[in-house]
Amino acid sequence: MNSTFGGLNTVIRGLAAQQAGLDTVGHNVSNANTTGYSRQTVNLVTTTPDTLYSNNGTMQKGSGVNVQSITRIRDFLIDKQMWEGISTLNAGKSKQDSLSKVETVLNDTSDTGVQSVLNDFWDSWQTLATSASDDGTRMAVREQGVTLANAIQTAADQLTDMVSDINETITTKVKSINQLTSEISSLNKQIFAVEAGGTDNANDLRDRRDALVDDLSGMVDVRVTEDSSGRYIIQSASTTLVSATDYTELKTVSSKDADYGYNLVNVADAQTGQVIKFTNGELSSMIDMRDNASTGIKSYLNNLSTMSQFLLTEFNEVHKAGYGTDNSTGNNFFGDASTDYSDATATASYTKADWIDRLAVNQALFTTDGLAKIAAKTSANAIAVTQSNTSGGAASITSATGNYTNGDTATSVKVNLTVAAGVVTKISYSTSTDGGKTWGTATDIAGAGPYTMTINGITVDLDVAASASNQTGDQYNFTLSKGNVASGDNAVNLSKRLKNDTSALLGNKSLDGYYSTVVTALGVQSQNAQRLTANQQTLVNQTTNWRASVSGVSTDEELTNMIRFQKGYSSAARVLTAMDEMLDKLINGTGTVGR
Numbered sequence: 001m002n003s004t005f006g007g008l009n010t011v012i013r014g015l016a017a018q019q020a021g022l023d024t025v026g027h028n029v030s031n032a033n034t035t036g037y038s039r040q041t042v043n044l045v046t047t048t049p050d051t052l053y054s055n056n057g058t059m060q061k062g063s064g065v066n067v068q069s070i071t072r073i074r075d076f077l078i079d080k081q082m083w084e085g086i087s088t089l090n091a092g093k094s095k096q097d098s099l100s101k102v103e104t105v106l107n108d109t110s111d112t113g114v115q116s117v118l119n120d121f122w123d124s125w126q127t128l129a130t131s132a133s134d135d136g137t138r139m140a141v142r143e144q145g146v147t148l149a150n151a152i153q154t155a156a157d158q159l160t161d162m163v164s165d166i167n168e169t170i171t172t173k174v175k176s177i178n179q180l181t182s183e184i185s186s187l188n189k190q191i192f193a194v195e196a197g198g199t200d201n202a203n204d205l206r207d208r209r210d211a212l213v214d215d216l217s218g219m220v221d222v223r224v225t226e227d228s229s230g231r232y233i234i235q236s237a238s239t240t241l242v243s244a245t246d247y248t249e250l251k252t253v254s255s256k257d258a259d260y261g262y263n264l265v266n267v268a269d270a271q272t273g274q275v276i277k278f279t280n281g282e283l284s285s286m287i288d289m290r291d292n293a294s295t296g297i298k299s300y301l302n303n304l305s306t307m308s309q310f311l312l313t314e315f316n317e318v319h320k321a322g323y324g325t326d327n328s329t330g331n332n333f334f335g336d337a338s339t340d341y342s343d344a345t346a347t348a349s350y351t352k353a354d355w356i357d358r359l360a361v362n363q364a365l366f367t368t369d370g371l372a373k374i375a376a377k378t379s380a381n382a383i384a385v386t387q388s389n390t391s392g393g394a395a396s397i398t399s400a401t402g403n404y405t406n407g408d409t410a411t412s413v414k415v416n417l418t419v420a421a422g423v424v425t426k427i428s429y430s431t432s433t434d435g436g437k438t439w440g441t442a443t444d445i446a447g448a449g450p451y452t453m454t455i456n457g458i459t460v461d462l463d464v465a466a467s468a469s470n471q472t473g474d475q476y477n478f479t480l481s482k483g484n485v486a487s488g489d490n491a492v493n494l495s496k497r498l499k500n501d502t503s504a505l506l507g508n509k510s511l512d513g514y515y516s517t518v519v520t521a522l523g524v525q526s527q528n529a530q531r532l533t534a535n536q537q538t539l540v541n542q543t544t545n546w547r548a549s550v551s552g553v554s555t556d557e558e559l560t561n562m563i564r565f566q567k568g569y570s571s572a573a574r575v576l577t578a579m580d581e582m583l584d585k586l587i588n589g590t591g592t593v594g595r
Contacts, residue, residue, distance in 0.1 A: 022562065180215055316333055412478075
């Protein structure tokens, strides 16, 4: 026979189950905006039925409901995809940020960028080619050289500062990683203790642990597995950061860069000292941007070093081959006065940083007569002369006097000879004014030199040596420029060395072309980083939405559950009321007949 009071237990279990459901709904709604929270659900199961015995045999009567468990809704596969996506996203963001800073350092869109300074330096040599004796123009060349050297060295210093910033960030990140792995290990122990009996679920502790793994995955690559006891084992690179019972503490180790001498901070196992090479995440990206000699900060330092080496060697060689207005030659434009930078023996000990550090305008050009040492001409003569017949008599301008009247525009002069038996008998000339169309009347000079002509206010004495190889129609060419006492032909050579002439040192490019390639490559690299980061952000957003659709709290759904559990609780209470009335009648009303 069924127990008289058995139904009370059934209803009480029902009330408790509905109360647990309502409490869980309240917990979900309260944490609807809590980062990392996973929606929880009450799992209800029927209790073991009671066995009733009757004339017809036994029967199974339901005895109510029990709360089997309260579990969180979570998909571990989605979490793994999220952790991988966060690692890649943060690596991309870090790279994008670093490249943006490099673009700011090179600052090629402004008047202070290296490209702009290079153009100004080239322009100053172009101007000197037509105003070779003007001290103001010579000073402009010198000062533009100072500006170029300063621009390259400032850019190098700023890139080196970026390396220092990355080192400091790595140190900070390592401390954060140790804090995260320590807390994850602690949570592993707490979760194990709560779930040791096999019936309880440490839902909120698990949410906290997953949130910490989210943070950790942004800094390094993580591979997460869960053992049979619910503890996370987290590996990164070749190291187990978190084991089932402990965690690996990391530390930073320092070394010196062989090329530039700055400090390099890397991550290592605190116990073994083994350097860890992360493959993804923010740390991996920062270290790669710092050290990569092809695409990182060091590659741009190498570019500046190569440019400095070019200026100290090949550009200097052209300058050393020329002559100043004081007819001095062999003078460096960049570097110190006594060093032959093209001598491999003399520069064998130079590091890449040394080339940048030594890039400065020769101090000899700042002395009282220093401007005169700027080698704008190719010969010791005041005005250089070239000739069409290289076997003919050599020509030179022995005197050039007067005031130049053609403004800042240089005058090219062609001299034509009439020769009899190797002796010059007549001379005529044409200027660039008419492009060689009009020739002056041939002057009978009967072989006696020098030959005097007045061109644009300048009286020029031209001497042609007698030679049996002289021929009628031989031409001699020279240029008169502002200042009139110096040729600018070597200034033309120097400007060509910057803008046009290629160099094996610069990858068979001109200096201008080399730097343009560097800037273009930087721009493409930065755009690719932005594009890849944007694409990865989209993927992470999709995974986040996917995770939210599984684990997130929907207030509409929770309100529906609230009404469901509320109705269940109310209904159980009504049953309890009915049973109370029945028992009251039974207890207080039975056996009163005949009293």
